[in-house]
Amino acid sequence: MIDKTFLLRTLERLLATPSPSGMTDAVVRLACEILDEIGVEYKLTRRGAIRAVLPGAAYTPKRAIAAHLDTLGAMVKALKPNGRLEVVPIGFWSSRFAEGARVTVYGDTGTYRGTVLPIKASGHTYNKEIDTLPVDWTQVELRLDADTASVADLMRLGVRVGDTIAVDPGTEFGPNGYVNSRYLDDKAGVASLLAAAEAVVRTKAPLPLDVLLLFTISEEVGVGASHILHGNDVAEMISVDNATNAPGQNSSERGVTIAMMDSAGPFDWHLTRHLLALCRAHGIEHSRDVYRYYRSDAASALEAGNDIRTALVCFACDASHGWERTHEDSLVSLARLLAAQMTSAPLFQRDAAPLGPLADFPPAEVQTTPDLSEP
Structure with missing residues (x-):
């Protein structure tokens, strides 16, 4: 049912479009272009978050599935006397993963290429000191591919404090199904969601409820879905993001992971x-x-005051917010689950209204009786 070729081509297009938080217009336009290709209607918020709809048999309550288009990035903090740039991160990520990165600086009058380097980058100059620098954003600087040896040179070039920096993704699709790239979080989730929507539209699968496809633009800085739901007709929302494959975690490397709780509490x-x-x-x-x-x-949607059921479903992601890797099997598994959710029966009929009597509330036995079907 899921078109893997469409999914991977969509992922490739998304990864090739820079979109650090605060600079997401291009990727929003790309997502809208893909929705047009699929045949899904949508509207945009003032800042560009996308609210698309797959019509179902019932207008309300609605289901929502959210994935974010924005990524990590950086910003120019200061122009340095040596003609290089001090940078700060957009979103939470370690300077360890910025060292050596090729980047583009988006200035008011043009774009500039460069490389993020430790402030002591040459072993021929600093000897063993290159191994003792702390891991911190104050210990790296951005070297532009331009003749800049002073603040005055940078000013003449057109670089300014506050310019946005997009880091090259370094994408590689391997012959054995592995995908290596920065920003799989969450462009792999977006690609899986779009692939699920494409499958539902292509097969004309009947939907019992309207399904909202929400593409947010500021999740990496904590805002996320706080501004996209608009109203109280959404009963349940699934957030699509990455599963952290690491020691001490139980995430699936080839399948989909259902998160039971994160730092915001149980789902x-x-x-x-x-x-x-x-x-x-x-x-x-x-x-x-x-x-x-x-x-x-999901957390930002709840914190904004929405009374909705939330869940988090994830694709495999090794080294999240660093040198990320996933596998196409996990992305297809995620898309299959999202399509199955879109076509499944409503969770509770009572959720059509925001308030109701105790009589139609789920009985306590549903939570306290063992589910023998769960291994």
């Missing part, structure tokens, strides 16, 4: 169990995990 009991049941019913490889240092679009 909705009923919605997460519904997604696990869909994985079992459709033979989708999956696992469950808990994340200590993680938050997603």
Whole structure:
């Protein structure tokens, strides 16, 4: 059902479009172009977050699935006397992964290429001191590919404090299905969501409820889905993001991971169990995990005051916010689960209204009785 070629080509197009938080117009236009190609209607918020809709049999309550288009990046903090640039991160990531990166600086009057380097970069000059620098953004600087040896040179070039810096993704699609690139978080999630939508539209799969496809533009700086829902007709929202493959985690490397809790607290009991049941019913490889240092679009949606059930589903991602790697099998598994969720029966009929009596609230036994179908 999922067109893997479409999914990977979409991912390639997204990764080739720079989109650090605060500079997302180009990737928003690309996402809208892809939605047009699929045949999905959409509208944009003032700043460019996308709210697309797949019409279902019932107008309300709606389902929502959110993925974010923005990525990490950097910004010019200061012009240095040596003609180089002090930089600060956009979003949370380590300067360890910035060292050696090729970047583009987007100035008011032009773009400039350069490389992020440690402030002591030459072993021929600093000897063993190159191995003792702390890992910190104050210990790196940006060398532009231009004749700049002073602040005056930088000013004449047109570089200014506050210019946005996009880091090259370094994308590589391997013959064995592995994908290496910066910013798989969350462009791999976006590609999987678009592939699920493409499959639903192509196969004319009936949807019991309207499904909103939400593409947010400021998740990496904590804003996320706080501004995109608009109203109280959404009953459940799934956030799509990365599963951290690392020691101490239980994330699936080739399948989809259902997050049970992150730093914002537990996800909705009923919605997460519904997604696990869909994985079992459709033979989708999956696992469950808990994340200590993680938050997603779901957290910002709840913090904005939305009374919705939330869940987090994830693709495999090794070395998140660093040198990221995933596998196409995981992306296809994620897309299959999202398509299955879109076409599944409503979780609760009572969720059509924001308020209701106790009589139609789920009985306590649903949470306290063991589920023998869950391995």
